[in-house]
Amino acid sequence: MTKLQLKNISKSFGDTKILDDINITVSEGEFIVLVGPSGSGKSTILRIIAGLETPSIGEIEINSKGINNLPPKDRDIAMVFQNYALYPHMNVYENLAFPLKMKNTSKDLIDKAVNETSELLGIKNYLMKKPKELSGGERQRVALGRAIIRKPQLFLMDEPLSNLDAKLRTQMRAELLKLHKTLSSTVIYVTHDQIEALTMGNKIAVLNKGRIQQIGTPNDIYNNPVNTFVAGFIGNPAMNFFDFKLIDDSKVAFLGRVLKLKVKDNLVKSFQEKNLLNKNIILGIRPENISLLSIETRNEQKSGEIIFQATIDLLEMLGNEYLIYANAISPDSKNNKAPFSIKVFENHSYERNIQINVSINLDKAHYFHGDSGARINL
Ligand SMILES: Nc1ncnc2c1ncn2[C@@H]1O[C@H](COP(=O)(O)OP(=O)(O)OP(=O)(O)O)[C@@H](O)[C@H]1O
Ligand SMILES: [Mg+2]
Structure with a gap:
């Protein structure tokens, strides 16, 4: 009632x-x-x-x-x-x-x-x-x-x-x-x-x-x-946002840097259907859905995954978990930095200013229109 x-x-x-x-x-x-x-x-x-x-x-x-x-x-x-x-x-x-x-x-x-x-x-x-x-x-x-x-x-x-x-x-x-x-x-x-x-x-x-x-x-x-x-x-720490563009031949522009990715076919298809190829998109990803890569695995890019480099700005220990605040680095332009945070549960020996390799699983990503910020349901 x-x-x-x-x-x-x-x-x-x-x-x-x-x-x-x-x-x-x-x-x-x-x-x-x-x-x-x-x-x-x-x-x-x-x-x-x-x-x-x-x-x-x-x-x-x-x-x-x-x-x-x-x-x-x-x-x-x-x-x-x-x-x-x-x-x-x-x-x-x-x-x-x-x-x-x-x-x-x-x-x-x-x-x-x-x-x-x-x-x-x-x-x-x-x-x-x-x-x-x-x-x-x-x-x-x-x-x-x-x-x-x-x-x-x-x-x-x-x-x-x-x-x-x-x-x-x-x-x-x-x-x-x-x-x-x-x-x-x-x-x-x-x-x-x-x-x-x-x-x-x-x-x-x-x-x-x-x-x-x-x-x-x-x-x-x-x-x-x-x-x-x-x-x-909603969510603490807040969802991370990155500039994202899926280009015709399923390359990805991420942080102003063009990466050749093995983007999954269904993602390309959905973008095509919704007329989103080459459009400015905001990719949202929660801190718990970003992972740190060990040196051994960083070259083994899996399908549907973005790998990039970043520098650690700040570490916070929250008892059973760590928050890492980092800045993604775009090699094309030193000014094109993107701050983001990662939540990890293992006890790492990370420090400020060191470089890390990071991966985003695109299955966990949220997509929003670059201009309006409205959600895109794929
Ligand atoms: N009597 C009033 N005269 C003029 N402006 C007012 C009046 N009451 C509220 N406002 C304005 O209306 C807006 C909303 O105020 P409100 O108190 O509803 O916000 P709130 O969401 O409860 O914020 P908070 O989390 O700080 O309590 C504010 O910008 C406030 O300055
Ligand atoms: Mg109030």
């Missing part, structure tokens, strides 16, 4: 368009994540849903009924913010009870609800404490408790975990998902953290400059990004 629908929502502040034709459908019980860089319009979308901001154009529907003219207090929506927004002079019990008090709930029912909610969130022992006596994680739990206590039909969460340290954030992520399962609630969750988006959402909407770029499952978004923005934004 459709819970929430945003239809053609646009928003301008003065002459500046902040949101441009936003369409999102959220089903009952769904956990949808809105992700995008700072300033892309994520909070504005939540504020419009909550009624704190009015759209310049477009309709908001809950349970298929227009709510554009419904004041915030009548929308039955709870919002959780990054900064918790607890009442500092009230203790935890009073903070939790507040939304029910506003609805004139009886004292007994409030008591019961505070008990249940604090039990669910593991904050029963803090009921008499003031917010300033709690840690960040505990405060965030109280803020969540205050949102769920009145069982709203929709939760809006605006970067609720970003003030927590890394470990607590991971823990709270898991707890939030558990809570979502227990309550079967409908959640719209905003973050600029793509890892959070991938791990939490049933569905992800990627936003850039006020426009939805793609809506899909984490799998769709990661494996079939619709354009170079989504491809580059």
Whole structure:
């Protein structure tokens, strides 16, 4: 069942368009994540849903009924913010009870609800404490408790975990998902953290400059990004991009250097069919799909593989894996450098400034139009 629908929502502040034709459908019980860089319009979308901001154009529907003219207090929506927004002079019990008090709930029912909610969130022992006596994680739990206590039909969460340290954030992520399962609630969750988006959402909407770029499952978004923005934004470290051109006789221009490759016939055929031969293409490849070649194997080019040389710029050890930041070298032009990153799991003894040989398996490549950045589905 459709819970929430945003239809053609646009928003301008003065002459500046902040949101441009936003369409999102959220089903009952769904956990949808809105992700995008700072300033892309994520909070504005939540504020419009909550009624704190009015759209310049477009309709908001809950349970298929227009709510554009419904004041915030009548929308039955709870919002959780990054900064918790607890009442500092009230203790935890009073903070939790507040939304029910506003609805004139009886004292007994409030008591019961505070008990249940604090039990669910593991904050029963803090009921008499003031917010300033709690840690960040505990405060965030109280803020969540205050949102769920009145069982709203929709939760809006605006970067609720970003003030927590890394470990607590991971823990709270898991707890939030558990809570979502227990309550079967409908959640719209905003973050600029793509890892959070991938791990939490049933569905992800990627936003850039006020426009939805793609809506899909984490799998769709990661494996079939619709354009170079989504491809580059989702995934850490980011997808690598290289200039690429397949020339008539199945030579490849890569980094401005023409290489004779054993490109697979089906790739040439697809490029031909789509009229892409000799066109400027962007080849995208994730860091885990680039491999380092040992000296012995570097001359044995396999079919469908690009081999090139690069210099290591920087190495990062991340516990069980290494990130190598390197620059591809084009012998034709010293200025034609292309930075990229590789993820390797073995413990290599690589160093800065040494030369490496690298191979890209074209089966794992993504292709995008050079001009628009739009994905090419081969
Ligand atoms: N009341 C306002 N008046 C004018 N401009 C605004 C107003 N509110 C937001 N903006 C602008 O709208 C754009 C989107 O803001 P918004 O807060 O929605 O971004 P965001 O995606 O939530 O970013 P962040 O990740 O930094 O929280 C920004 O450029 C912001 O400056
Ligand atoms: Mg924001």
